[in-house]
Amino acid sequence: MDDFLLFTSIRYDPQLLQAPSLGFTNIGWNQEPSPFYMLDFHRDRMLRAAIHWNWTPAIAKISGSEGLETLRIFLQSITSEASNGPHRLMITLARDGTLAHQISPLPETHINNFFPKHLPRPGPENSVQSKNELFPVKEPIYEIILDSLKTAKSQFTHHKTTYRDVYNDARKRAQIAPGDKKEVLLINDDGYIMEGTISTPYFWRDGKWVTPPVSGNFNPSQGSGGNDGTTRRWALERSLVTEQPVPVDSLVDGEECWISNGLRGFIFGEVKM
Template identity: 40%
Template sequence: MADTEAPAEFQIITTLRYDARLLELPGQGFPTAAWNRTPSPWYMLDYHRDRMLRAVEYFGFQSFDRLYRGEAGLRRFESLLQSEYDEKYAARRSKMWRVKVLLGHTGNTQFEFAPLSDAVQDVTPLNNLFPSCLPAPTGSDIPPSVSIDSSKPALTGSPWVIRLDVQIIKPDAFTHFKTTKRELYNDVRSRFNLTPAERTEVLVQNPDGEVMEGTITTPYFWRNQRWVTPPVSIHSHWGGNDGTTRRFALERGIAAEEVILASSITDGEFCWLSNGVRGFMPGFVRLA
């Protein structure tokens, strides 16, 4: 439960991917698929449910907790999402959707479906959703795509541009838990004149000059021959969001936690980004 008074008017949210291809995933040899080893079009749904439950416990939205905890609760959550999709969206052309789940303090649940653009559908191979590892940097030149040796599933994709915001964000519960109170992040994106369709991310930093996260992604940095991502504990001063794909990467040893100073980031540095809609994406830092 929150130990400080929280604003009354906000909703806990999570944003995930509906992808009809995932129904066929169990037979395609993805050992890292976790929840999606059983047929389901909902990308990492168990992690999204778990993240909402942690926020529910902190903010005291107990009705959701009672309904959706445990394996039976997860199936109930999936059924709720699937019913919404079947009733309103199944007949439409798009088979890939960005789905936002919004939970109010009284337990009321809302859904917002938006079809993923053709560009997003075309450039998101299944390997980018369930990687077994992330390719290390190979040089300073930007390649048209990024891949690894043929002994492991390849990750591909057009690189993102990664910027660094020099203004400071003070961590709090609303930077750690994902809610509709996203003015801080919206302001950052507005300063950089970004639209949702752009392949550009902005890293934000806390008052100690440590990278917290991106405005819509988890970043990964190559340090000491391994991929690392900033810590996000609610009990510390770091305060970034505990993302679903971040959890995926940490639990599978794809990345580790490490404090990243904003001053250590270099122009042209190769990084990875991830989120619960697009999976894992390559990117290059542009400081100018």
């Protein structure tokens, strides 16, 4: 397969510029500050994929501080005429280093859900403190369901590309329509949770939040088979979560969980078996 592109979806949101003044610290790139959510992590993920496929011009395009600045300037040019509200920037990177984009509006999201100090323990007692202590808010609630078929690990599940048939097919099987507050979890051939179709999942296990493990480089014998999402990396580096295999038969109907992605931050969910 040679006709795919690397891609990432970045949130452009002017409210992110307020994060440092609101008490959010250790938040990464946005301490610049920046309206582009976790821009450096998005760049790093695309760069790892370009290296995997040995796309030399693409590697040169986004490598180093110069490559990060090239990407920032590209994004700035896209949003210079956008309205002040949040937008989704779908950025693609071709083998020859060509950058392209699509832009569309996004709904508002509480800023606590972009840079949570902690993920609250399961239970209703945490609903009040979430707004007061930089916890993510538990609204809206997403319905988290399981795919009815298993998905094989591949370089196209480990890296994020425009070849997304396995994800699109899973959403069709789950009958998820655009705008639905639902996510479907992929299950690998070993019977473990791989990832969500548009998010990284987190589950409460052994007194902590855990997420399926991801190998540093693609290896079908290691890890869950999913990709190293931007918000996933952020949460791991700040010890909000840890890696741990999650057997599909360990999930319980109604259990609380969290999912996250580079467009909406951290989102509260409930498992529906």
